[in-house]
Amino acid sequence: MLVAEFEDLARAAPETVWLEFVNGRLEVKPGADGARSDIVAWLVRSCLRQRPDLSLYAYRGLKVEAHREGRARPDGVLAPRRHIVGHGEWSDPEGMLMAVEVTPRDPEAVRSVRFAKCDGYAAAGIPVYLLVDRDDRTVVVHTEPEAGRYRSLTSRPYGTVIEIPDPVGVTLETEKLRGYGS
Template identity: 60%
Template sequence: MSVHELAPRTPARQQMSVDEFEELARRAPEMVRLEFVNGKVQVKSGPDGNHGEIVMWLLEHCMQQRSDLRLYPEQGLKVDAYRKGRARPDGSLAPRENFVGQGEWAEPGGVLMTVEVTSRDTDTNKRDRVEKPDGYAAAGIPLYLLVDRDARSLTVHAEPKNGEYRSTRTYDFGDVVALPDPVGITLETEKLKDYAD
C-alpha cells in the first residue's frame, strides 16, 4: 500500500471565495472572460467565427418561434447551489427583460435553458460536458443544450433533480431536435454541419 492510499481523501478546496472571484472578474481586462466553476477559476476561450455563428443561428431560431423569449449571450449567472459558482453560458434563454437590474452575475430564476457551444480548447470536455451540466442542474435550470462541434451533435439535458439532469438525449447535426417544455422550440439542424469546424 502506498502512502497516497493511506491519506484520507478530502473534497477539493475552492481556490478563493466568491467575493474574491467577483473582484478578480471585475478587474480582468475586457477581453478576458472568467468563470468560477466547481471551486476553480477558469478562463473561457474567446469564440471563433463558427462558434459565434452557431450562437446567432440559435438566437434567430429562438426569436422566430418564441417571440416572448430572448437568448442572452454571455450573461453571467450565479450557480450558487453548485459550490458557489459563477458561469457565463454562451446563451441563456429567458423571458425578455429577465435580467434587468441584476448586474454582471444574475440569479438563474427565469432562465429556461442555458446553451454552450464547444470551443477548441483543452478544457472543453471537463467544463462543457461534465461541470456545466451539474452546475446548471443544481441551479434548477430546466434545460441545458450542448452544441458539440467535435462530436457534430446536440445534447439536450432535461429534468433537473438533486443536482443533475435525469434525461439526456443526443442528436446528430442534421436531425430535427424538438426542445421539450418549457422551451418548446424545434431546431432543424442541417445548417450546423457548415459550422462544425
C-alpha cells in the first residue's frame, strides 16, 4: 500500500476508528480505555506544569519512519505551543520534542508500540520517546535517535522518579501510576 492510498483510507474511516500505517502495515489503533486516558491526562498535567511553553497533543497524526513513509497516531506528542497550527491531519515530526505511548490491552498493538513505532519515531528524528508500559509497570525513556533506533534507554518501575532529558527537560514522579494495575 502506498502512503497516499493509506491517507485516503484513513480519511474515509469513521471518526471512531484510528488507522495507522507502520512498517508498511495497516494497523488499527485501539481506543483508549479509562486508565490509558487518565495516564495521558496525568502526563499532560505533569509536563505542562514544568514546561508551560509546551503543549502535549493527544492522538496527533504524525509522519514517521525514514522518508516520512509511515503514519502513526501516538497517545501524545509534545511540541512548542501552537507548533501544529496550520498542519493537516498528519504533522511532519520536525520540531516535535517527544512522542508518548501508553501500552494498550491488545497484545499485537503492544508489540507495535514497543518496537515498530519506537523505531519509526527514532527514524523520524523525534528526540524522545516515552513509553508507559502497563504490562511491565515501567516508564521507559528512549533518547538519542540515530540510524532508525534510539541509542539510549532508561527504564524505571512505577513509583520512582524518572528524568526526561532535554529538549524536554521534565521530571516525572510516577507514584500515581501504581494505581493502574497491569
